[in-house]
Amino acid sequence: xxxxxxxxxxxxxDQVFEFLQPEINPDLDISHRTLLYLEGVSVSFxxxxxxxxLNLYIDAGExxxxxxxNGAGKTTLMDIITGRTxxxxxxxxxxxxxxxxxxxxxxxxNAGIGRKFQKPTVFENHSVFDNLELAMAADKRVWPTLLxxxxxxxxxxxxxxxxxxxxxxxxxxxxxxxSHGQKQWLEIGMLLVQRPRLxxxxxxxxxxxxxxxxxTAELLTSLAGEHTVVVVEHDMEFxxxxxxxxxxxxxxxxxxxxxxxxxxxxxxxxxVYLGEAGSC
Amino acid sequence: xxxxxLLRDDRGGQILLGSLLVLALLAPVLNxxxxxxxxxxxxxxxxxxxxxxxxxxxxAVAVDLVWGYLxxxxxxxxxxxxxxxxxxxxxxxxxxxxxxxxxxxxxPDFMVFLNWSELPWYWWGFxxxxxxxxxxxLVPGLLAFxxxxxxxxxxxxxxxxxxxTQALTYALMLAxxxxxxxxxxxxxxxxxxxxxxxxxxxxxxxxxxxxASALALALGYLACRALxxxxxxxxxxxxxxxxxxxxxxxxxxxxxxLWLFTFSAxxxxxxxxxxxxxxxxxxxxxxxxxxxxxxxxxxxxxxRATLYGAVAGALLVNYAKTWFTGALPEVWLYALxxxxxxxxxxxxxxIAGLGRGLGTWTRRGRREEARP
Numbered sequence: 001x002x003x004x005x006x007x008x009x010x011x012x013x014d015q016v017f018e019f020l021q022p023e024i025n026p027d028l029d030i031s032h033r034t035l036l037y038l039e040g041v042s043v044s045f046x047x048x049x050x051x052x053x054l055n056l057y058i059d060a061g062e063x064x065x066x067x068x069x070n071g072a073g074k075t076t077l078m079d080i081i082t083g084r085t086x087x088x089x090x091x092x093x094x095x096x097x098x099x100x101x102x103x104x105x106x107x108x109x110n111a112g113i114g115r116k117f118q119k120p121t122v123f124e125n126h127s128v129f130d131n132l133e134l135a136m137a138a139d140k141r142v143w144p145t146l147l148x149x150x151x152x153x154x155x156x157x158x159x160x161x162x163x164x165x166x167x168x169x170x171x172x173x174x175x176x177x178x179s180h181g182q183k184q185w186l187e188i189g190m191l192l193v194q195r196p197r198l199x200x201x202x203x204x205x206x207x208x209x210x211x212x213x214x215x216t217a218e219l220l221t222s223l224a225g226e227h228t229v230v231v232v233e234h235d236m237e238f239x240x241x242x243x244x245x246x247x248x249x250x251x252x253x254x255x256x257x258x259x260x261x262x263x264x265x266x267x268x269x270x271x272v273y274l275g276e277a278g279s280c
Numbered sequence: 281x282x283x284x285x286l287l288r289d290d291r292g293g294q295i296l297l298g299s300l301l302v303l304a305l306l307a308p309v310l311n312x313x314x315x316x317x318x319x320x321x322x323x324x325x326x327x328x329x330x331x332x333x334x335x336x337x338x339x340a341v342a343v344d345l346v347w348g349y350l351x352x353x354x355x356x357x358x359x360x361x362x363x364x365x366x367x368x369x370x371x372x373x374x375x376x377x378x379x380x381x382x383x384x385x386x387x388p389d390f391m392v393f394l395n396w397s398e399l400p401w402y403w404w405g406f407x408x409x410x411x412x413x414x415x416x417x418l419v420p421g422l423l424a425f426x427x428x429x430x431x432x433x434x435x436x437x438x439x440x441x442x443x444x445t446q447a448l449t450y451a452l453m454l455a456x457x458x459x460x461x462x463x464x465x466x467x468x469x470x471x472x473x474x475x476x477x478x479x480x481x482x483x484x485x486x487x488x489x490x491x492a493s494a495l496a497l498a499l500g501y502l503a504c505r506a507l508x509x510x511x512x513x514x515x516x517x518x519x520x521x522x523x524x525x526x527x528x529x530x531x532x533x534x535x536x537x538l539w540l541f542t543f544s545a546x547x548x549x550x551x552x553x554x555x556x557x558x559x560x561x562x563x564x565x566x567x568x569x570x571x572x573x574x575x576x577x578x579x580x581x582x583x584r585a586t587l588y589g590a591v592a593g594a595l596l597v598n599y600a601k602t603w604f605t606g607a608l609p610e611v612w613l614y615a616l617x618x619x620x621x622x623x624x625x626x627x628x629x630x631i632a633g634l635g636r637g638l639g640t641w642t643r644r645g646r647r648e649e650a651r652p
Contacts, residue, residue: 082528109530121525123518134511134518140530142539146512194530 032096035060035198035228041080041090042252050076051087052252058198063224065239066232068249069272074232075118077249078200082115083108094198110140114191118202120183124176128167128186131175132158135190158193165189165219181212188219192227199229205238217241248272286505291639292588292632293505297498303330304494308487324483328558331490333598335555338497340578340594341587342547345504347576348585349513350540351520352437356445357548358572359452360420362562364549366456367419369469369562370403371412372480376473389471390464400462409476416553417546424545425538432534432541437523446569453567468563475557486558493554497591500547504587507543516540517585577616581623583630592631 036058043051051073058064068074079085080092083105092100098111109115123131133150136158162168165185170178175186184204191199201220205213213235221242223229233239239246239260246263248255256266263269287293307330310322339361346352378385382392386399405411427448431441459465478485507513518526519533527533556562565571574597582593597619604612627634 104532105527106530106532109528115528117525117528121522123521123525125517125521126514130514134514134526135529137530141532142512142535145515145531145536146507146510148511190529 033059035095036081036230037091037093038077038080039091041087041092043076043080043085043087049252051080054090054249054253056247056254058228058230060197060228061225063221063229063242063244064231065243065246066230066249067234067236067239067246068255071251072249073252074249075202076252078115078202078232081108081200082113106140109194112195112197113200114194114196114198115200116184116187116191116202116204118206120180120187122175122178122183122186122190124174126175127172128162128170128175128178129158129172131186132161132189132193136193137195161189161192164192164222166215181208181216184208184212184216185219188216192223197228199223199227201229201231203233204231205233205235213238214241282506283502286502286509290505290588292586292592292635293501296501296588296591300494300498304491307490311487312483324486327490328486329602331486331493331558332555333595334490334493334497335551335558336575336578336598337591337594338493338500338551338554339548339575340582340590341497341500341504342544342551343575344579344582344584344587344590345507345547346541346544347579348587348590349508349520350516350537351523352537352541353442353576354445354541354544355442355569355572355576356447356449357544357575358569359445359449359567360424360545360548361552361555362449362452362456362564362566363420363423364416364552365556365562365566366463366469366552367406367412367415367549368553368556369472370406370415370463371409372472372475372557373469374403374407375475376471379473380471388464388469390459390467391462394459396462403462413553416549420549420552421542421546424542428538428541432537435534446572449567449572450569453564453569456564456567464563466564468561468565469556470561470563472557472560480557480560489554489558493558496550496554500550501587501591504547507540508587512536512540574616577620579630581619581630583627583632583634586630586632589630589632596631 034057036056038054038056041051041054042049054073054077056077066074066077076085080087081100083100083103086101094100094108094111094113100108100111100113103111123134126134133154136154138144138148159168159171162171165188167178167182167186167189170182175183178186188199188201188204191201204216204220208216217238220229220231224244231239231242243260245258246260247257248263248266248269250272255272256263256269258266287297307322307327310320311324311327314321316323339357342360343354343357346354373388376388380389380392382389384392387396391399406415427445431444436444455461456463456468457466463469472480474480475485475489478488480486508516515526515531515536518529519531519536523533552562552566575594578593578597579590580593581597582591583589597616600615600619601612604615623630629636
């Protein structure tokens with residue numbers, strides 16, 4: 001009898017089997033304006049709570065800065081969004097329908113989330129152009145990649161991005177000869193050709209001169225709107241120059257959120273940052 | 281055409297394929313048409329030796345593809361080579377028929393010797409040449425696929441992967457040494473008579489096998505070259521240089537590794553299959569970890585990530601081996617070790633790097649001469 005019941009349960013007509021439901025919905029649904037949801041996310045490494053019950057919402061098209069003292073969990077947060085680290089609890093959604101916790105790193109990248117690492121990582125032995133060609137949005141499975149031919153349209157798009165990040169003259173040079181700042185821009189360029197909806201940028205101005213910093217600020221602000229940009233940064237001056245909305249992380253959760261002035265005047269933030277906030 | 285596109289910026293490849301062509305045209309003439317006492321006569325022994333080197337060269341190209349371009353240091357490629365060799369050996373065994381010592385039309389000698397009454401299932405079909413050829417590619421490919429599936433999915437890379445590949449070939453060696461496995465135990469498969477009805481001892485068969493090896497090397501080289509020039513090849517190099525970045529760029533790194541590793545194993549298997557009829561024996565010694573390490577040395581000596589360097593390295597080291605083991609057998613292993621040390625210290629890019637260095641040096645010299 002039990003077996004019969006089970007069979008009946010299995011064959012109920014008012015349900016759709018879980019395996020029949022598409023896991024990745026290619027159409028990003030941002031009808032509620034919010035692009036990225038992190039709710040109740042916690043992760044700990046060997047008992048240390050790197051992220052603690054974190055809630056964060058990023059709107060489509062916004063430019064958000066995330067600041068916080070060392071060890072506040074900024075990079076871990078990026079790792080969670082890009083699938084490198086799996087949280088112990090909580091949920092992470094990209095739009096209304098894409099559950100990021102179920103996707104692997106390449107799937108997340110192809111779903112439209114690009115990430116720039118803290119240390120600039122580019123393909124050193126490839127030319128600048130090749131770097132972008134490899135990063136470009138395309139069918140990235142093995143066979144299509146083997147047979148891929150660059151179309152004129154794609155080449156134009158790459159040149160356009162090269163112009164945006166100011167590397168047109170370095171087009172055919174190997175990426176390893178670029179300066180530190182140029183590598184950072186190349187990496188941002190590599191994100192752009194992926195045509196991501198969301199750009200995660202980890203400390204883009206470390207080791208940059210003031211001039212380079214200004215250019216980077218310009219670049220990031222021009223990207224917001226069409227793309228959604230999340231910047232993690234230490235450099236307060238830089239954050240002030242680009243920020244519209246700032247989130248302060250502390251000990252793995254959100255301490256304060258709002259405009260730069262509001263956040264700077266928040267007594268809790270001042271307490272956490274002490275001298276640092278005062279110097280801003 | 282495709283050929284010109286593949287070899288456009290590949291000086292080493294042009295030289296390699298050119299010399300292979302010359303060799304393929306000259307060798308049959310020198311061996312078959314000239315009388316044995318003619319000064320230019322190429323003895324069948326030398327011809328077979330050359331054919332053997334060419335098989336090794338193809339194996340080296342296969343290793344260079346995964347090591348030089350993908351960064352996977354496989355210390356177990358000898359296993360794929362040997363499996364391809366065994367597949368061909370099994371066909372050759374079945375061709376002996378009732379001409380064996382025991383005269384059993386169904387069973388190879390060693391099975392009669394073990395008192396087996398019928399052919400084990402895994403020997404079925406090997407009396408057909410086509411089936412054997414299929415197995416030459418399929419068996420090493422399948423092993424590499426299954427092995428790679430588990431290894432790359434769990435992101436085993438670097439030294440750990442090298443050690444596992446080493447363990448793989450060692451385990452296979454121990455298995456093939458056992459008589460119960462049904463592959464001839466430590467004697468392996470030997471005493472071959474003919475291939476497709478042609479006598480293996482005949483000069484013309486030897487010439488044909490030599491030509492087949494040269495053709496396989498040329499095609500294998502071109503296939504690898506095409507792969508390396510494709511977008512997939514550039515993705516492979518990207519994985520070698522910055523694996524994490526490639527993953528976050530949206531490529532399934534494990535899949536790329538899996539397919540290239542499998543392709544490389546198939547190439548190694550083909551090399552093994554051509555090797556066996558020329559040397560006349562395949563035994564578990566080919567599975568020995570030492571042999572697999574030697575292959576890596578060929579590639580290192582020739583120069584990683586150049587493909588033609590791997591060929592040059594394989595030819596040079598094996599020629600040296602033949603010479604040393606003939607003239608000064610006890611010195612050979614020391615010489616090999618010394619060669620490896622010298623190359624690692626002074627020629628990190630191998631012979632290919634030396635060639636490129638000389639090229640730019642002479643060009644610079646010429647430019648300076650041209651200056652008033």
